[in-house]
Amino acid sequence: MFGKRYAASMINRSAENEQDRRRFLHAAGMTGLGVVGAGALNGLVTPAAAAAPAQQAGRQAPGAEVSDAAVLNFALNLEYLEAEFYLYATTGKGLPDSLVGGTGTPGGVTGGKAVRFKTKAARQYAQEIAGDEKAHVAFLRTALGSAAVSRPAIDLQSSFTAAAQAAGLVKPGKPFDPFGCEENFLLAAFLFEDVGVTAYKGAAPLITNKTYLEAAAGILAVEAYHAANIRTALYEHRGGLLDLGLLGRDLKEAAGKLSNARDSLDGATDLDQGVVDGKGQANIVPADANGVAFSRSPGQVLNIVYLTNKAATSGGFFPKGVNGEVNTSAAN
Structure with a gap:
């Protein structure tokens, strides 16, 4: 209390x-x-x-800046997506019913199953991240209280196939199962993790409440740890991709293709970076010349999760869109 x-x-x-x-x-x-x-x-x-006159929850006065609650609800949609992905990968089931209700249109999860990890390290990485993402959902829902949005419809099946085909990881018409093996899981996790980091950094200037800002910074730090962990696992992986049904020499090259695909969705500026740099050296931290991580606006983040470079309100991993006021991707 x-x-x-x-x-x-x-x-x-x-x-x-x-x-x-x-x-x-x-x-x-x-x-x-x-x-x-x-x-x-x-x-x-x-x-x-x-x-000041009270406004209805979920609505903005004309010309008003987006509220802190709207920004946190935007983040909550992303946390739902990450939590469901990692929980299915590690346990074979998603979030409990107690953590999915709220305002907006609720939706179910398509796809998802337990991954048969072949290494103890990857299994433990996934389990730790799953626990963190589930905790993020619970934390944001508590912070938002009755204003928290419900989990929207999430696609963990055809969305990954579309992303993999667009990136050139699989041939046109071929499926990509993010839960099919450890390598596929790591690539799918890479698709999410860097986006989470840039999303929280891009949202930081929009938050005026210092307590909320501190909380968001704390989540950003955790997401950055996750991203570095996944990037390191991809860089250190040894072995080809032919037996996995993937195109390319190794996971480092495959991650570079996913990075390029993300970059093609979020605008003309070349921001995204793979796990190796132009000289073939390790690139675990995607940062600028000042060692600073780059940002994405909410619209750019939605470009990636909707898998579009146009203004849209649904698509990709969120086939019916996200819940809340911040719901439209950018027109690039």
Whole structure:
């Protein structure tokens, strides 16, 4: 339960976005957070915030900036996708029903099965990441409260095939099963992980609430650890791809093809990087000349997960779109 001191600290310390402040107060009045009632919380907000008219959850006033809740819900959609992928790969089943409900149109998951890992290391990597992604979903849902969006429809089957065909990993008309073997799993994970890092970095300037920003930074750090782990596993893998039904010499080359495919979706600027650089050296950290990771806007992130370089509201891994206010890919 939330105590009065915690609520006061949470609002006074960091709730600079008035819309999110109102949402927090509304949620408190609806759910009764411990000993704190709506009346007690109202005394903690500024006069300007108290006088501002309440807006319906999930809607923006004309010309208003996107709210912190909208940004976190955008991130929650991505966490649903990652959690489902890793949980199916490691356990053969996805998120529990208690972690998928919310506002917006709920959807199920197509595809997914347990991977038959051939190395202990890859299995343990996957299990740790699965636990982290499930925790991210639970954490964001708790932070958002009643404003949390439900899990949208997710495709873990035909979407990967489309991405693999576009990248030239398989021949046209041939399927790609991300759960078929350890190597396929690592390539599929690579497709996600770098996107997660750039998504959180790109969203950071949009967050005005310092508590939310700190939380997002913490998740970004974890996603970066995950990405480096997957990139290292791909770089260190030994063996060809012919027996896997994939095109290319090795996983390093295959990862480069996926990197190029991502780059073709998110705009004209060449940002994405494979696991080797132009000199053939290890490139575990995709950074610029200053050693800084690059960012993607929410629209660019949606270009990749929708598998399109055009403005769209659905496609790819989200066949019916994501839930929440931030739902349209960029027109490139």
